[in-house]
Amino acid sequence: MIHYQLRCAKDHGFDGWFKDSASFEKQAKRGLIECPECGGTDVERALMAPALAKRDAAPMPVAAPAPPAGPPAASTEKVAAGRLPAQMLAALQRMRAEVEKNCDYVGSEFADEARKIHRGEVEARGIYGETTDEQAESLADEGISVAKIPWVPRADG
Secondary structure, three states, X not given: OEEEEEEEXXXXXXXXXXXXXXXXXXXXXXXXXXXXXXXXXXXXXXXOOOOOOOOOOOOOOEEOOXXXXXXXXXXXXXXXXHHOOHHHHHHHHHHHHHHHHHOEEEEOOHHHHHHHHHHOOXXXXXXXXXXXXXXXXXXXXXXXXXXXXXXXXXXXX
């Protein structure tokens, strides 16, 4: 997965995650990327500071949604659907679909698998699963990039 800072024609900034740069280009050209603030589809990459890896760092960042991949609890659905603007919910649902499509689900073994990837013990790839705040903090202390993303209900579910 690749992370881009994006900007719409109205100068609203937001983040986007893509399989690769070609995926971003293809989606942007087709108008599939929406600004979560105004819904505009005229979107381009914004200038970003490069993320410089340490010499022994894994070549790929790792994403870690906090909740499990299965359906969220009913109370989570109500909170997510009730507090988020419809455009934001739709963007998070699309992001969830992309993560599930392009990354390997490793469940509660997330922290261990992220360390193996970081150390080069297994092939570098995008993964997602569950981790505690303490585990995520420990990974960050070790120089392992992780990101928690809101895990909203699936668009089709």
